[in-house]
Amino acid sequence: MGNVLQMKTGKIDLKAMKKRINKSVGLDVAHDLNEDNPTEVKEWIPTGSRWLDSIICRGKRAGIPVGKIIEIAGLASAGKSYMACQIAANAQHMDHFVVYFDAESAIDPMFLEQAGINVNENFMYVQAVSVEKTLETIELLMSDYPDNQFLFIWDSIAATSSEKELEGDFNPQSSMAVKPRIFARAFPKLTVPLANQKCTLLLINQLKTNITSNVAEAMTTPYIAPGGKAIEYFSSLRIWLTKRKAKAAYVTDETGVRKGSEVKVKLEKSRFGSEGRTCGFKILWGDEVRIQDEESWLEAIKASGSDRYRVGGGWCYLKDSKGSEVKFRSSNWIKKLEDPTFKQMVFDIMDEEIIKKFDTEGVNFGVDE
Numbered sequence: 001m002g003n004v005l006q007m008k009t010g011k012i013d014l015k016a017m018k019k020r021i022n023k024s025v026g027l028d029v030a031h032d033l034n035e036d037n038p039t040e041v042k043e044w045i046p047t048g049s050r051w052l053d054s055i056i057c058r059g060k061r062a063g064i065p066v067g068k069i070i071e072i073a074g075l076a077s078a079g080k081s082y083m084a085c086q087i088a089a090n091a092q093h094m095d096h097f098v099v100y101f102d103a104e105s106a107i108d109p110m111f112l113e114q115a116g117i118n119v120n121e122n123f124m125y126v127q128a129v130s131v132e133k134t135l136e137t138i139e140l141l142m143s144d145y146p147d148n149q150f151l152f153i154w155d156s157i158a159a160t161s162s163e164k165e166l167e168g169d170f171n172p173q174s175s176m177a178v179k180p181r182i183f184a185r186a187f188p189k190l191t192v193p194l195a196n197q198k199c200t201l202l203l204i205n206q207l208k209t210n211i212t213s214n215v216a217e218a219m220t221t222p223y224i225a226p227g228g229k230a231i232e233y234f235s236s237l238r239i240w241l242t243k244r245k246a247k248a249a250y251v252t253d254e255t256g257v258r259k260g261s262e263v264k265v266k267l268e269k270s271r272f273g274s275e276g277r278t279c280g281f282k283i284l285w286g287d288e289v290r291i292q293d294e295e296s297w298l299e300a301i302k303a304s305g306s307d308r309y310r311v312g313g314g315w316c317y318l319k320d321s322k323g324s325e326v327k328f329r330s331s332n333w334i335k336k337l338e339d340p341t342f343k344q345m346v347f348d349i350m351d352e353e354i355i356k357k358f359d360t361e362g363v364n365f366g367v368d369e
Helices: 014-025 050-056 080-093 109-114 131-144 163-167 178-197 215-220 229-234 293-304 330-336 340-361
Strands: 069-074 097-102 123-127 150-155 200-206 237-243 250-252 258-270 278-285 289-292 309-312 315-319 325-328
Touching: 050 258, 050 278, 050 293, 050 340, 069 080, 069 178, 080 097, 080 109, 080 150, 080 200, 080 278, 080 289, 097 131, 131 150, 131 163, 131 178, 178 200, 178 229, 278 293, 289 293, 293 309, 293 330, 293 340, 315 340, 325 330, 325 340
Parallel strands: 069 200, 069 237, 097 123, 097 150, 150 200
Antiparallel strands: 237 258, 250 258, 258 278, 278 289, 309 315, 315 325
């Protein structure tokens, strides 16, 4: 029969097979999922919103998945950069090194410090001069510092030009679809190294109006995110932000000057069993840059339709685990949260209604579309 390989029958030695594959490839690519699952997310970076963290992953309170590609897209002034900075500050508390690629030249140290970022430690600001150079820098840093966990924030991919665009004229036809083709080649190359090194790539993108002659499509898909299909395919989580337009959604100071606004959040894509879920919160950008998280907790409980919450006679009532009711005024909500017992009861209700019910019953509550 010539040089025909004869396969031995019997039980395969998985450890020997794993060692053989890894030696052949030159990398640790073969894994026993019972011992080491490289695709499992074991670490999450809080977003700054407990409500958002509660809807990202089915069955747990999570956040931004470490080791994955994530997109935060939104309309102009919807709070994309503010939210990214909140995530960066939380990542620093987890000993992640933050690299901030800025293509819009809109970030200054005071803004970053107001968001809670330590610009003097575990932080590097990099100008995103081109798509290619930014991707090469990400690859270089992971290669040169294999023992470090990085959070790469790219603000924004829509504002970053390719080298062909920089060298060419202003005619859009001359560089059509250049960036999508670059992303289609780059993201497959980065996905495995990001997962293996537990580094995270957070892409900031812009939502644009979907200009189409199809009325049905315009109604169901009013916005699109530029960058091509590669972002859609390789992102494990896509968070889309839109602003509420009503004046009541504005946050103002005592003189009437705007210092924040309310945003609606939708999980446009999620590989964690939560696609399509929604929430809402207010983002502040005045003297402090943060998500006004506490106020959204009451809205989350209201949206859940929990039987542990009711309103009557101008009072709001929350029921504890023993059935006793605690009454309060909605205008006094923040003050009431200073009571640690009351605050813990609020957390318990949120976990029960937003996390557990969705996990066991598929019940999905969120803000109105």
